Amino acid sequence: MGSRxxxxxxxxxxxxxxxxxxxAGLPCAFVRTTGCNLRCVxxxxxxxxxxxxxxxRGDVLARALSFRTPLVELTGGEPLLQPGVFPLMTELCDxxxxxxxxxxxxxxxxxxxxxxxxxxxxKCPGSxxxxxxxxxxxxxxxxxxxIKFVLADRADYEWxxxxxxxRKLTDRTPNLLASTVFGRLxxxxxxxxxxxxxxxxxVQLQMHKYVWAPDATGV
Ligand code: SF4
Numbered sequence: 319m320g321s322r323x324x325x326x327x328x329x330x331x332x333x334x335x336x337x338x339x340x341x342a343g344l345p346c347a348f349v350r351t352t353g354c355n356l357r358c359v360x361x362x363x364x365x366x367x368x369x370x371x372x373x374x375r376g377d378v379l380a381r382a383l384s385f386r387t388p389l390v391e392l393t394g395g396e397p398l399l400q401p402g403v404f405p406l407m408t409e410l411c412d413x414x415x416x417x418x419x420x421x422x423x424x425x426x427x428x429x430x431x432x433x434x435x436x437x438x439x440x441k442c443p444g445s446x447x448x449x450x451x452x453x454x455x456x457x458x459x460x461x462x463x464x465i466k467f468v469l470a471d472r473a474d475y476e477w478x479x480x481x482x483x484x485r486k487l488t489d490r491t492p493n494l495l496a497s498t499v500f501g502r503l504x505x506x507x508x509x510x511x512x513x514x515x516x517x518x519x520x521v522q523l524q525m526h527k528y529v530w531a532p533d534a535t536g537v
Contacts, residue, residue: 326378326402327352327370329395333385337526339437339464340493341418346389347382351403354396356422358445360470360499366395375402379409391418398425407434424450427458436463437495442477444470444499456490464493467519470502475511482517494519500527 329350336346350363352370382390390410397403398421410417411433421427423439424447430436438455441447445468459465465487467478478496481487487494496512496519498505509521 347385442474
């Protein structure tokens, strides 16, 4: 009988450009796992909550490597809910890839291979899941990792500002990312607030949404 780590339930594996983080704009293979134990009110991937295909871990690895991108990201859903993700990330690192994992901030990141760049959310109140933040995870965040806030309104911004100051997040990593919920908070407002407070965050737009938006026809 195989172990629980031998297979994964996968929503999709595909190549695109990395839309967020300090790696934004780079070609990347994405492994999107099925399932999440949170329900952020603005979640943009609810289709990954259910269904998916159970695949052998070796097949997931081969498919992710087949795109020949230097970067591979594990995302979801919440990838860290599946035990097979941990050896998969190690195998991707061993294969010479730069590996990112997008994680909610609720799942325990202690077992993540130290070579993997964690892009960890801290859920703001507007998500409805702020009470699920696993603050102990901050002890595993290094300068190679990134902490991401997704902001729906001014109250979320003020919550982020307090978290950065009170929890001394810049001592953990210089990579603090601030995004807006698409269509809910105008990026120009966020930029104005960040400048007013001289807050040490990287404002980011979800680049892939502009590339693939129906009216993004290019030239
Ligand atoms: S943690 Fe991510 S996948 Fe899960 S509900 Fe929130 S935004 Fe959606």
